[in-house]
Amino acid sequence: MIDWAYFEETRNTLGPGFIRILGYFREDGQESLRKIEEAMHSHDTAALVIPAHTLKGESRQFGAEPLAEVAEKIEMTARHCIEVGRFPDELIPDVVELKKLFRDTIAAFDAAVSPLKQRQKPGGFGNKVANTGFGRAGS
Template structure:
């Protein structure tokens, strides 16, 4: 969807913003940094066929995504984590996760895009009219 509501629960996002107060932007930047590291670690683990190396970054990404209302991202990360845990027990590599890792990257990129729009004052927020540089109808300023 255009406003990102299929990727982000904006009510949850705003609730987190309110609860975290002035530290929200800093914590969101940690999510961005840690999430990118987790995603890169997942992609590397898949490339190296290292099942054990999938678990912790998927678990971390899942929890952090849920904190900000990015449930689809969290759900895919959870699937990767749970499948990897099962495959460790059964001593096999989860080749079936390749499409999920691709989807995780797509969701990550879209999530960050919408988070940027929601927190950057120079970009229009999802669902809000206007934005920086938008033409405003003349309301008669300076007229008698």
Template structure:
């Protein structure tokens, strides 16, 4: 789902600003996915183009090619439909998939950049007592 070599290259090139720019991807992507879903619901073909273009470019910057590819399909199809004056009903499955891919991509980015999320849970605090009923009547 993520080209980690591309991701690490972007991290190295962006240096200290990487986390900030990645947070912009989260914010812009969340907004763009919502705009695409609303445009589909309202059958507003032109409103699909810019948010799909935004996700496409930002996803490619971080190596999230499957997300970029589906956003590009939405963008290109919407542009064609604007020219032919029709609504792209055929994009409904891709728009649904876009939300899923975006959420999965964000989770993977979080695991890669947040050391607290990358650690395996160790259970609770300390060890669990073998006698859990002690003191109960």
């Protein structure tokens, strides 16, 4: 679901601002989803293009290629339908999938940047560690 090498490259490039920018991705993504769903409900083909385009680009910046691919399909189909003058009803399953992919992507990102996850190391809290003898009487 996530190209973790690309995600880590972006994380290293952005440095301390990474978490803030990831937060913007979450906010912007939720807003893009809301606009896409609203456009589908109101049968406004043109209103699908910009939020799908935005979500596509932002998803690619973080290595979320499956999310970007569905957003791109919505964008390109909407652009084509504008040219031919029809509404893209066939995108309904893609919009549903986009919402699920976004939710799953955010959950994966949250797990990857969780301070708890970063502190958990082999032998950390809750993991059995073989006693090395340090601090033992008679060692």
